[in-house]
Amino acid sequence: MTTMSRPVDERLPLYARLRDELAARIAASEWPPGFAIPAEQELATAYRVSVSTIRRAIEQLVAEGLLERKQGSGTYVRRPSFDGSLFRWFNFEDSAGGGRIVPESRLLRRSVVTAPEKVAAQLQLGPERKAVRVLRLRLWQGQTIVTEDLYLPYPRYERFIELSEQDIGPLFYPVYERVFGDLVTAVTDEISVGRADRIRAKLLGIEVGAPVVHVDRLSLRRDGTVVDTRRAYGRADRFRYRVTLK
Amino acid sequence: MTTMSRPVDERLPLYARLRDELAARIAASEWPPGFAIPAEQELATAYRVSVSTIRRAIEQLVAEGLLERKQGSGTYVRRPSFDGSLFRWFNFEDSAGGGRIVPESRLLRRSVVTAPEKVAAQLQLGPERKAVRVLRLRLWQGQTIVTEDLYLPYPRYERFIELSEQDIGPLFYPVYERVFGDLVTAVTDEISVGRADRIRAKLLGIEVGAPVVHVDRLSLRRDGTVVDTRRAYGRADRFRYRVTLK
């Protein structure tokens, strides 16, 4: 390949066009996760640019988290790895500082429903707004820390209802990838605080009216479309978050 | 200057040593905020390295937020600018989408106290653990959104008590800089959720037991030492936070 093969944009600098070009080949799964992309020298020859320019494009993709460099070995497409990301918000560790373990998952209900309008818009459902709805609990040492209320597009995810709980396991993203061919590469989380209604109080083992932390999550494909949308309701006493601002 | 003038480290690559060297000169206020550092060519000559290598060091400091480049003009030490950072957590906007304005600030009490042990450790106080304690409210359109409980080291900040409320204004960091010579360049925030006690409920205009969001903040100098430590108690219904994870 000696020239840009995709609709590459305006008068961007060369390295930026190269960067977008490489990103497009990753997004198109021409280079799947774990794959070693061609060596710098090879890419430089193919695109008829200097190695330095290709390096710069690659460096930016590394900074964005798309690629990973291993000296002496090659440059690899990063395998995204955040299913633990609810751990980001809720503390699933015991006082006995054990390693971080995936909490137990229990599926309460799976059914085909008519989705609320907001969900239908997020999942880009047709006018019937049909979706697969999943309710599940996340437990830790016998205590329910989080309950989740999740929607997947129908009919694409119809088979999700039939899968056995063992086949699904505690993490959904690997199932999306293995069974449905959807790779989740990013999530957006929005945090807010509410109070437990009767149902949530019972599930979480707290009083009605006690504080509950809501995590509204969208799981996204590389192209930004939505794979699932969910709200997680977590015990506020398990919530903790740290950041440094500069 | 032709060689490293500060305790520069091990066998790091040249560009990394240069980067640390430049960062040290910024931290030492040799190059204060807003200052234009020497041109690339000049630095390259002074340190006897190539321009490309200096560029790489500078690029990293730009990525870290320490420097800012302006094409054709120069490279400047960034002027940190987050006093609005409680806005990160609490929504101070009205439904009428006006511009983002600094909320009103009302000082309730300023006094010299014996600090709790945790605070004393954070502020590195002497054995008497004396500190200046400040209580204030942040209001928006007449409603109290956040109350703050803040500690500053004594005797360094003794004069903070005598300043008039007008002199202080709604933002503390400019006062720290102007009056006490302390530049806050970073903060760490830790978020958790609690419930309103009688005092907080009254101040925030909510029921006893209603959810309250705690923001535990450390305000840091460039060298990582603590200028102030505070806990903000905010109305949970005003709390909202968004992130994207990749």
Add this chain to the structure above:
DNA sequence: AAGTGGTCTAGACCACACA
């Protein structure tokens, strides 16, 4: 016009991984 950062090149040499 002079000075600054932004882009791009061409190539040397080093450190590390892998077969």
Add this chain to the structure above:
DNA sequence: GTGTGGTCTAGACCACTTT
């Protein structure tokens, strides 16, 4: 040993800011 990425150099030319 061969191939890969990591460091470093030297210099050309461009785009923008300042005076």
